[in-house]
Amino acid sequence: MRDLPMAAIRLLGLSWRQSRSRTATATGLMLVGGAAMPLAAACLRRLIDSAQHGRVTEAVVAGLLIAVLLVAALTLAHFAHLAYFELAELNLLRYDEELITLVNGSPGLQAHEDPAHADRFTIVEQEVQQTRNALQALLSLAGLATGMALTTVLLVALHPLLLLLPLVSIPPLLAGRRAEQRMDRARKAGAAPTRLALNLFRLATNAGSAKELSVLRLGGEIRRRHALLWDGTTARLWQAHWRGALLRAAGQLVFAAGYVAAVVVMVRETVAGRSTVGDMALVVTLAAQVNSQVAQVVALAPDVQRLSGVDRRLAELRQAIAPAPERPGGFSPAPPPRRLTRGITLRGVSLAYQGALVLREVDLHLPASATVAVVGENGAGKTSLIKVLCGLYPPAEGQILVDGTPLDRIALEAWRTRIAVGFQDFARYEFTAHQTVGVGDLPRMDSEEAVLAALDRARAGDVIPQLPGGLGTRLGKSHADGVELSGGQWQKLALGRALMRERPLLRILDEPTSALDPEAEHALFECYAAQAARTAADGGITLLVSHRFSTVRMADLIVVVSGGRIVESGDHAALIREGGLYAELYGMQARAYR
DSSP, X not given: OTHHHHHHHHHHHHHHHHOHHHHHHHHHHHHHHHHHHHHHHHHHHHHHHHHHTTOHHHHHHHHHHHHHHHHHHHHHHHHHXXXXXXXXXXXXXXXXXXXXXXXXXXSSSTTTTOHHHHHHHHHHHHHGGGHHHHHHHHHHHHHHHHHHHHHHHHHHHHOGGGGHHHHTTHHHHHXXXXXXXXHHHHHHHTHHHHHHHHHHHHHHHOHHHHHHHHHTTOHHHHHHHHHHHHHHHHHHHHHHHXXXXXXXXXXXXXXXXXXXXXXXXXXXXXXXXXXXXXXXXXXXXXXXXXXXHHHHHHHHHHHHHHHHHHHHHHHHHHHHTOOOOOOSSOOOOBOOOSSOSSEEEEEEEEEEETTEEEEEEEEEEEETTOEEEEEOOTTSSHHHHHHHHTTSSOOSEEEEEETTEEGGGBOHHHHHTTEEEEOTTOOOOOSBHHHHHHGGGGGGTTOHHHHHHHHHHTTOXXXXXXXXXGGGOBBSTTSTTOBOOOHHHHHHHHHHHHTSSSSOSEEEEESTTTTSOHHHHHHHHHHHHHHHHHHHXXXXXXXXXXXXXXXXXXXXXEEEEETTEEEEEEXXXXXXXXXXXXXXXXXXXXXXXX
């Protein structure tokens, strides 16, 4: 129960930080508007009694006050809307910024690949959009609370028993809270199928998958699976809605009984002469207002209660990406070395992923200034090796040493400024072509010379002349004038991005030419080997990853990965002489291309 007030306070605090004037204006107008109707009822009582006793002046003044208060009640909420609507949009932008920060705030990938984390994010992503309603509901409830407090004072002044009328508004509120709890549980239970259904929707509407869906005639199957997931989720939500509606109806019946009892009490008091006609009119009017107030509170409560769910799940997301506590006898992170003199050493490194070991007791030395090729069949563990070197996963066991310093003692952000990576599943940044490449080295992103040099090193300069606006061309279909690229063109720009940093300590190219033919890949690997001399000047290591054995012959060191282990290492000639797995796979691939 305490979650709701705290969530409301945090939302108001966020609104205050966004704009003090708007928050104060919206709150003030809603409070005054909430008080207007009970005050108008009190003026109505005075008008009726004054008219009944011939006090014309008092009746006229009361009538004018009623008119002013009714205008205030009808218009102030509208003017408040202008302020809190802008606040709600600003708050929504702030929530979106925080979600982006949370999703990208984890030092590694564990949170991203945790299904429970993904479900939590799916719910928050959807529920955050409702926070614009939550601010309106919260301010409206503040106005209603003011009105209900005045109503209670006026009722008690007429008859002590009438205090029960506001009290019987509690059961509808509790029933509404219980109904929203049921809905929240239903949304949580439906998070996983909702996420899967959204994935199918994106698959069915994505231009990249349209070819395969059409040729394989998968449209009907995708729709069937999508409908099955949504039907299950919808049925669960409908059941929760139905039960919630019954709970709310039961609460309203309790209030209706109290409403009838209040009217009966005042009728008896008026008939007995202990109350005036104005008193009777006041009670009937206030009772109607309480009924309206309770109905509004019940209607608004789900939006406010949903806010507590958003607040709680945001806290859970923050907790999920919170940095691990320092080890006992904590230490200050060390900077990465200015240049490598010995290299990078892995000692007994194991990596667990979703309960399974993907790297097993890896012992490997990557010499400074060397070009190293990592080869192996799909699923052998090559990409897992890259992830631990980038600090995206901490080893489950073992240690990584950078010139003798454990990697977990080096400041992670500083380490990542000294590495350059081109991943196999590279991102397609829908920026200008210049920016898509330039983000590979943010300090030099605006340098056209640096971007063109990186594209030249990647042998990707032929992409730019094909674009209508050259480097200034917007890429992707997110822009109305955006240009969509082929898979090979996207990969060439990604390679240029990976080569923006000229002298990293570690440059990793993970299947950098998977969209190219073997001959083009071989030529590019020779180019990369030549470019590695630039990195070697600082003792930097160039790590090339490929499942094509014929393209890595020029590497100083070839590492063969199989089943998450290093099974062989050496140069091409030595591995061929050994006649092991490398020689076998090399021969198989060589025969396939004859």
